[in-house]
Amino acid sequence: MSLPGKRVTRALLSSSILFFFAAFAGAAETTSQIVQVKIGAILASNQGDEFDSRLAHLKKQLEPLKYRSYRLLKEESQKVQRKGNATFDIPGGRSLVVTPQESGTKQLALRVHLQQGGKPLIDTTVRLNSGGNFLLGGPPHEGGALVISISATAQ
Amino acid sequence: MEVSDWDLVQKCQAGETSAFQELVSRYQQKIFMVVLGLLRDREASMDVAQEAFFRAYRKIKGFKGGSSFYTWLYRIAVNMAIDAQRRQKRNPLDFRENMDGVLEEQNEVEKDPFSNAHDKELRAGLIAAINDLTVEHKAVIILRTVEGLPYKDIGEILGCSEGTVMSRLHYARKKLQVKLKAFL
């Protein structure tokens, strides 16, 4: 191999090792003890064209629902110890119980239980990346539909 | 009896700068010619050759004699010349003209091998063809032609196998041969 060729190989090799080391180090999953769960209860309706500016970061995610108006009704964040749960009061006499099932630093599994007046509406387990969110929606509310954005971050 | 390179190296390692001066006087012309062959610029080559010796001086305490001193020194100089050539390429200076000038001067030596018009054309074509070689091909051609080094030593200097040296020399000569077909 030529001298420059050898140098390229050396440089590529060392930087690849560095890259893979960084990648593996980054991918290393450790158990997280605390999970921060954040919910946003949103009223989606076709009455008016208001888009709550506090929902700007969710605009793209809400667009597929095709409602004309979105208003943030409530936002709340709770820290949950491992194996604990967080209960959120949701407008319309509903309550949402979020229980982290598994929590690594990168991925989490959440059990989400929504109930209304003691009656269960939905019980689901969702696996998501730490810092990610998903939407739970559908229950009718004030002439529109209630949409709950649920996000969780391992700490 | 002439003191061996290794003895001088050991004296250098013990701090005798005069021993290093002796090594410099032994190899300065050879190193300069190899660097000149690669860089094609006299001033830059002189600078790189001196810098190569300086670098060798700084590293000489780490030289354990695993290879001969000259292959070790050549390796330093060739590496530096290759790096310098890359920097040259990024600078918009016409080094080729400098080399052509240098090579013109070589014609002034007493026994001019290119005395007739045909040979002068061959020389001009050869200069252009050498200039067009890749740095790897140029390095093997120069180390073999200028220094007459065996493939093993060339391999050690360039950090490649003897087989690679052989194949590189073959292809470098082929390229030159194709370009100079009309003159050979």
Added chain:
Amino acid sequence: MIKRCEDIRDRIGAWMDGELSRSGAEEVRVHLESCPACCEERRQLEKLQASLKAVLVAGPSNVSFERFWSGVEQRINRQRVWHEDFFGWVRDLSTPPQLAWLVPAVIILVLMGMFSLESFFPGSRLAVRRNNFAAVESIDGFGRNVAVLRENETKTTIIWLYQNQEGENESTGEKSDASPSF
């Protein structure tokens, strides 16, 4: 024969350099004795080699090495200031082969930047998109219709509870004004 000649021609240069094994050299020599075409190749290579020597070996006539040592000595004696070495090192790093480190380094930096974006800009769109992979592992709607959708652009998972056909929510009696049309 043609193939044999090709094979021999590939080795004539090394043969001239005396770098072939004894048997290899003998093979080339014997072939050259009987093959005019390969002999011509040898002649051309010899002429090329002689021309190369003439051009490269003869030193430029007016190069003086008298001051060569003093140039080296000056370097040895000169106290190098730190920034000279540092810039020399940076300059060496920025030449093309060494530059190869830059490609993975940039990738690492971009990835690190993306992974830490959430901590710098909580809730940023890019961070949300990166993080948004969510998989529904189990779901129980207690007799209600449930749809699970995944929106491609933002990679958002949406779980949607459908009201009963009468349009009445059995618990609240509230009426939704529109069903999503995603």
